[in-house]
Amino acid sequence: MDPILYNKRLQSPIYTGTVPPAQQMPNTEKNTLQKGGVSFQELLEQKVRKESRVEFTKHAMDRVMLRNVDVSADNLNRLNEGVRLAEEKGLKEPLILVDSTAYVVSVKNNKVITVVNDENLKGTVFTNIDGTVLI
DSSP states (O other), X not given: OOHHHHHHHHHSOOOOSSOOOOOXXXXXXXXXXXXXXXXXXXXXXXXXXXXXXXXXXXXXXXHHHHHTOOOOHHXXXXXXXXXXXXXXXXOSSOEEEETTEEEEEETTTTEEEEEEOHHHHTTOOOXXXXXXEEO
């Protein structure tokens, strides 16, 4: 028997007598409540939406969380300024460097495609970019 299925059966409650009605919550509510309210990723996405005109793709959000990238209001303002400068110069997918953090951005969609912090920057090769903006 599959060990995961076996363990799941061991953890199921055993009822005697009348079985109580099932009280199941949708997965989204269950996941939120298990983590003590709102998940960290949801809070991060709300902050980015509120303080920035650029959006982050799911991949970029995963990289922000995985690499502990600073997405403070100041850094987001500087990133927005870099996107504005890239747009003025006619760039489509620039590499924007804010201090030692690199963002690859789609100017047309106003979306951050990926994020690389200073710890992971060494030895990284950026492809499919058409310019670089230093902020």
